[in-house]
Amino acid sequence: MVMLATVLVGGASLLVAEHEMRKVIAAQEMSMLSSAAAYLDRDITSKQQVLRVLAQSLQAEPVAASRIQGQLELREALRDEFFNVTAYSADGKLVANLQDRRLIGKLNSKNRQYFHDTIAAQEGIVSAPFRSVLSGRPVVAITQPVLARDGSIEYVLVGTIDLQRPAFAGQLNALRDRSEGYLFILTADGTTLYHPDSSRVLTQSNTPGTLEHAVLSEPDGWRDDALDHGEPVLLAHQRLQRADWTLAVSFPIRDAFASMSSLRWRAFVAASVVALVAGLLAWLFMRPLLAPLYRLYGQVRAFGREEVDIELFNSSNPDEFGHLSRAFYQVARQQQMAERNLQRLATTDALTGAHNRRMFDEFFPQALKRAIRAGQQIGLAVLDIDYFKGINDNFGHQAGDAVLVQFADRLRNAVRSTDTVARIAGDEFVIVFEHLEAGHDVNLLGQKIVAAMQAPFEVNGRPLNVTASIGIALTTELPADVDKVMLAADQALYCVKAAGRNGFAVNTVGAERMLAVRDFGAPSKQDKEKKSWPSSRF
């Protein structure tokens, strides 16, 4: 992350720097072009001035055509300013030639464009570039008419500039202090007037997509998305004032940013090294800080495998890991309690608080297995409240509920804490007696329960006698299965009911006969009362 961030920030900074650098280079090139354009403007003006002075002197003191050659040769400034200077009569005949007087009278320029333009304009012009008939070199002509006293054109003076003369190119290139890229000059119609590649001079191109078109179609300025022979270049251009020439510079981006590319690479390497070292140091620094987090993670996983207790997370550490551990402790504890609550609701009878049928069905087979492993006897009592329907019918359903609650309480109080009381149906309860030693007097169990019901129950604020029938099964021989134990207890219960209720019977599992039935004999006075409860269904 640190490395990525460093490289991104470094890359973005270099991009911004490159962008700014382009602007700086473009500004430098534009300023150079302005200087070069001003220089050329001054140069053209100065050349025109030299011709104008000559023309004025010829107008002031008219001379014969044959004497003009002498006039030209007298003026040193003409040789300094021009490649050659010629003079033509109004009909185009060569009357003077500074370079070679032998050609006088042998040439006629009346069909040359610059001659026509000068005659038509009646003033000096700067011509389009053309190949000189005299020298065979690419030249530009600067003309100046010499007027007769009547105002007509008597002669035309023509000064030519050799476009490939080292002085011309040298002066321009001297203005540039860069070796990358090159400078070139175009005329308005796309003719190349100057180019370092001399074969390009006098060629014409102005089709869209070319460098020439890019230069001529836009106002003075620069752009950095032009292509010069497929190579991206920064293109700057500026028009002259004295001629319809445009100076332009093509500057290869690759060269311009050669130093930048190497800088970019070095910056990338440096940033990578710095980021690596920083990342390593950060890791070394963070590792001991994060160690408690890894420890906590291991403890949470161990807790998930139920290998450690939840209390392990009740940390007193005042740091972030302590907070995290305690937060986990609280959440896990709440969940544990919610689960326990759910478990309790699922296994408890909502009315009496005794265990319910589901709990009994799970619990009893396990209790049997435990007894088998311990080699102990196990007892199962099935209880049914006598004439309970009559209680509901005569005293109301709420009274029946109150009896059930009190009945369950009395059962729990009558047995040991290791014995389990459950309500398995309306008025049916069971008690599982565990840890019974061999020879245990089971009658005592039945008697204890019967005795617990002796005191009157309290229903609607009034005493009510409630009795129960109890069938007890005892496993004398192990193993014994659940169904057999239940059947033995049910048989015992049936016997008690058949004998008139309010008593208990004990049955051994798998035995042919009943072990004992406690028979209360004739129904007591209370039993008679119960039977006399007014109920059609009773």
Ligand SMILES: Nc1nc2c(ncn2[C@@H]2O[C@H](COP(=O)(O)OP(=O)(O)OP(=O)(O)O)[C@@H](O)[C@H]2O)c(=O)[nH]1
């Ligand atoms: N109040 C109350 N009554 C219930 C509840 N569950 C079941 N009962 C009622 O308990 C009565 C049980 O009736 P029986 O099975 O005929 O038993 P009994 O009247 O005690 O008859 P014996 O067992 O033969 O003495 C039914 O009337 C049920 O409607 C309960 O949660 N609350």
